[in-house]
Amino acid sequence: EVQLVESGGGLVQAGESLRLSCTASGFRFDAFDMAWYRRDLGNECELVSSIEKDGRTFVASSMKGRFTISQDNAKNTRYLQMNSLKPEDTAVYYCAARGSRDRSWHRAYPCPGIVPYEYWGQGTKVTVSS
Numbered sequence: 001e002v003q004l005v006e007s008g009g010g011l012v013q014a015g016e017s018l019r020l021s022c023t024a025s026g027f028r029f030d031a032f033d034m035a036w037y038r039r040d041l042g043n044e045c046e047l048v049s050s051i052e053k054d055g056r057t058f059v060a061s062s063m064k065g066r067f068t069i070s071q072d073n074a075k076n077t078r079y080l081q082m083n084s085l086k087p088e089d090t091a092v093y094y095c096a097a098r099g100s101r102d103r104s105w106h107r108a109y110p111c112p113g114i115v116p117y118e119y120w121g122q123g124t125k126v127t128v129s130s
Contacts, residue, residue, distance in 0.1 A: 002026040002119050004095050009124030012085055020080040020124060022095030030073045033098050035117055036080045038091035045111035049080060085128045092123040
């Protein structure tokens with residue numbers, strides 16, 4: 001069974017840091033693309049960062065310079081290092097994975113609609129106070 005488990009969320013003050021982890025079971029992360037999404041208090045979903053199986057990475061412009069995605073294949077885990085957190089970073093953060101880049105999936109949760117990732121975790125909440 002494919003499973004993604006996020007951890008590392010919490011309550012921090014503006015300017016502080018958190019590191020989120022996403023650990024996979026049921027498949028090898030190094031054979032999959034992976035992404036971090038977040039859903040804010042208004043239930044808007046946003047792609048935060050991604051890392052492809054060939055190592056290419058992407059970070060959304062509003063988070064570039066503050067967020068870094070990384071991997072540890074030995075632990076089958078992906079990380080999102082978040083520095084200089086702002087109150088607007090408050091959201092539930094989800095990790096997602098896909099084995100194929102040629103497909104899309106219809107999901108009702110956590111990001112309703114047609115999404116480019118097949119597998120999703122349960123999310124970890126990040127709250128940044130001002």
